[in-house]
Amino acid sequence: MGFFDDLKATAKTEMDGVKKSVKAAQLQSELNDLKREETEAYAAIGRQAVSEAGVQKFGDAGAKLLEIQEKITAKEAEISEVKGLEAELICPNCKTPYTEGAKFCGNCGAKLSE
Numbered sequence: 001m002g003f004f005d006d007l008k009a010t011a012k013t014e015m016d017g018v019k020k021s022v023k024a025a026q027l028q029s030e031l032n033d034l035k036r037e038e039t040e041a042y043a044a045i046g047r048q049a050v051s052e053a054g055v056q057k058f059g060d061a062g063a064k065l066l067e068i069q070e071k072i073t074a075k076e077a078e079i080s081e082v083k084g085l086e087a088e089l090i091c092p093n094c095k096t097p098y099t100e101g102a103k104f105c106g107n108c109g110a111k112l113s114e
């Protein structure tokens with residue numbers, strides 16, 4: 001094999017390597033999608049099982065679920081509390097929200113109470 005044949009062979013080997021890693025990445029991504037679908041299918045089965053049998057039937061896993069659900073409820077309450085505070089800061093004249101400390105409405109110029 002001559003010099004140029006060697007170059008071609010090297011280039012071809014590198015190209016094959018690139019194709020392989022692209023293909024591997026593609027397959028890995030497809031595998032990840034399938035695993036996510038599997039997790040979602042397990043979750044659907046879990047929801048059905050919990051609604052039929054009750055969460056108490058599932059021991060530690062059930063207790064963990066309840067703990068997480070309590071945290072979700074608390075977090076949702078926290079979010080509506082924060083949103084409620086934001087909602088108070090609305091111009092009484094034109095209903096445009098304003099930031100705390102503003103003296104006049106940026107939209108209609110109405111004087112804002114402190």
Ligand SMILES: [Zn+2]
Pocket residue numbers: 091092093094095096105106107108109110
């Ligand atoms: Zn206004």
